[in-house]
Amino acid sequence: MLAIAIQLFIAAFSSFLVVGLVSMYDPGTVDGHESGVAITGSDATPLAAVVDRQDGLEAAIYDDRADAHRAFENRRNDAVLDANRNDDGRLVVRVTAPDGGLETTLLVVQLREALETLEYVERVENADRLEQPPLSVPDGTDASPYAEFTYVVLLPLLLFLPAFISGSIVVDSLIEERQRGTLELLRVAPLSFVDVVDAKLVATASLAPLQAVAWLALLAVNGTAIAHPLALIVLVTALATLVVGAGGAISLWAPDRRQAQLLYSSVIVGALVVSTLLPEHPANTVAKFAIGHPTATTWLSLALYCLIGALAFASVRVIVDRIDSDSL
Amino acid sequence: MSGERSAVDRECRRTKRIVRRSLDSLRRIGRIARWEVSRSAGTVDRKTVLVAVAMLLVVGAVGLSVADDGLGLADELYVVGVDGDDPYADVVAESDRFRAVPLEDVEISGDGTDSNVDVVVTRDGELGYVGENGEQAFDAFRDAIESYNENRMAEADDEVAAYPVLVTVSYQERDPLRPDGTTSPAESDGTDSGARDDSSTESSPDDGAAADSDGMTDGSTADSDGVTDGSSEPTDETRDGDELRVPDVGGTIDERTTTGTPSTLSPPFPFQSLLLAFLFIVPMNFVVQAYGSTIMDERIKRRGELLLVSPSSRYEIVGGKTLPYVLGLVAIVVATAVAIGGGPLSVAAVIPIALVFLGSTFVGAMLARSFKELTFVTVTISVFLTTYAFVPAIFTEVTPIALISPLTIVVVDLQGDPVTAGEYLFSTATFYLSAFVLFLLGIGIYREEDMFAQKPIPAKILDAITSQIDSISARVGGHWSPFVLSILGIPFVFAAQLLTVSLLFVVPDVVALPIMLVVAAAIEEFAKSVHVYAGFARGRFEATGRTAAVLGAFSGAGFFVGEKLTHLGQLVGLPELAVGTAAFGPELTGGVSIAVLAAVVLAPLALHVVTATISAAGARRGSIPYAVAFVVATLVHALYNLGVIVLVT
Known part of the structure; x- marks a missing residue:
């Protein structure tokens, strides 16, 4: 329960962060406030047309540059654009924006889009001087900017986190039994030591797919379609077995909790970094399954994870068989 | 004479004894610290260190090698149906995010909701999207086209034709708006641009009220303790960015002021x-x-x-x-x-x-x-x-x-x-x-x-609080412990309320204020009553109505004293925000009559005493009556806060 509560908290926290970050780069999502932009200079007209077309910007042409700046200082507008053509025929735009704040960030993002449109218009006019004229860019859709984030970051995070936490739980639980000496008590029970370790591994590893099912259901309720849920659950099970196996091996080998946790976390971090060398990043595998475009590599990766997971589990059994349980 | 000397001697000896004792104590702390270090260092064996170091090396090497080409999280996420000789096929080939499928392999279900592609480029060059993820794929494809265009332009020989627009951005500080009428209200509406939400809009009239009510201070100080501090000097010339208040991660200061094409424009981050x-x-x-x-x-x-x-x-x-x-x-x-x-x-x-x-x-x-x-x-x-x-x-x-x-x-x-x-x-x-x-x-x-x-965790928490009650009782007497513990609870109350304020800051005021009122009241009531409950539960206090009343009064008074410390917050000007008012109570305004002032000071005291007594009365009967009394006390407190806010504003 506590584990799930914490993960909920982490998920809420991370999505809060990202909603903040994404809305930074997508000013359209932050309300339909219009910023006034004063436009001045010899080539104000084409610029004003482009600026007016941009969402959230409203252009006003000033003939006198000083007037525009005075209006900026008095906050009648939020930015001053001074457009003049130089000797090469380039349009030089001097932007004066207010110093500081989220508003400036949003404003500059909007201005950049407007200026990029202007650049495109100018380029098309120059098309005869370019070897490859620019391809026409279609208008954007009103797709949610979080949709891709959900598939690429949030979903992998939600699926991998339970596996890592399961591994940590195994380390804690085995090390604690060793340090408290309660493994001795378990050995009196009519169970082999292998059975005891197996039971612990299976119990904690099975938590991860259960949580994965819950997350997938929650996402589906929230309108995020998951194309291959079964493949994802198999993937999580395989990863959880792998991680829990590694955790089990570490806790049998390390002398106390501090070192076990240190080793466990460095192994996990190491594995995460090394996984970027794979032909397909695990998070990418998850995203492809979820969005419904798995390739041959994706299926192969899934098979690979299943294989490694099984191997990890088997090797823990071998380790348990080999070690002298009295030495624990 | 000799009496004086012996008094001095006694004083000397006492000082020496204290010094010796604290030296002993320091020595013991030092020894335990040394044990801690040597034991921790001793138990980390070489194998662990080796494995950890090996891991670090691998992480470093791999990390550096992949740092260049990104993680590839979104590789081949979308499928585009496009013919091989279409100009847009090059866009697909250049972007990692897409995988191309020839047009003849594209399958679209009858109702158009299901397909094996997300984006389609038809033979006559039109672009469209299908399926549930079509819209986001289309937006991503749009970005890909833009970066494709960018790359072609970078290869172009005629630089002037390829980059026909040059942009320079300079960031300029503006004078803060004076609330006392140098700028008219109509102009001040223009300031809350972009992302500012309602609460900051509402704070500007508050600013004015604060400045006006501080009759003793003149207008200039009212300016300087506003939201934009340190920027009150006139700035006619453009600043070149080294005094920017906004941290910039995306680019260095140089990038911000040099001339570039529109796409190199990096917004302050x-x-x-x-x-x-x-x-x-x-x-x-x-x-x-x-x-x-x-x-x-x-x-x-x-x-x-x-x-x-x-x-x-x-x-x-x-x-x-x-x-x-x-x-x-x-x-x-x-x-x-x-x-x-x-x-x-x-x-x-x-x-x-x-x-x-x-x-x-x-x-x-x-x-x-x-x-x-x-x-x-x-x-x-x-x-x-x-x-x-x-x-x-x-x-x-x-x-x-x-x-x-x-x-x-x-x-x-x-x-x-x-x-x-x-x-x-x-x-x-x-x-x-x-x-x-x-x-x-x-x-x-x-x-x-x-x-x-x-022991169960709640029992241990009660033990921890009870042990503080004991140590306070040993020094100053039992009834003072609620007083002291209420004061000690203030930092947590403060932290919890500040966190609530900052989390609710982005929420519209209509929603934020009621939540804030109740949460703030609940936090305060909890801090005032939990130690009283611990005392009753562990039998430190006699479970009579009279004791409960006395403890409640002490607890409320202690909290009142502690709460005055939160006026430190007012020094920095937090209550200028409407949400802050709900949490910490309205600002004391100058220029009111003594009677009102007394009421303003005494009313919270009375409130804290009353609510603390309510929950103390519940606490002496056990956990469930305590919970009920706690809810009642919270409601009373929230209603009081609401009343005060309505009265003042």
């Missing part, structure tokens, strides 16, 4: 605090893990008993065990600060966070019954503290709110702006006090009957 939070706080997690383990180790197999029976007091034991970790954290903080170019101020701002980390881990390790629970406690602590430090720091430009987090001080320090002592105190005092109280509570249960017993 106010999220440096995210990086800071992680740079400073991630290493803390590792240290805290080890610290939690060592405290927990003491509690396993009664190992800590040996130290407990030694002549060292528990303060010395905990001090000794904590000292190495404090020093380690200070070293890490200093190293991080040096690495990112922060000064002593950054270090001074982060150290209180480290102390709270240690303090809460210590309490967590004292309460947890197993390593598993400890892991959860540590994770919760680090997530909570990261939120607390990071979320307010997002709003660095709305100074009063952002100052809740010491990270804001770090951001400001990195920008080279000055920080006043008041601002430093405002953001760190809560942390210092919380760390102090946490250690006090933890040390309270650093004793045989709690360390080695498997």
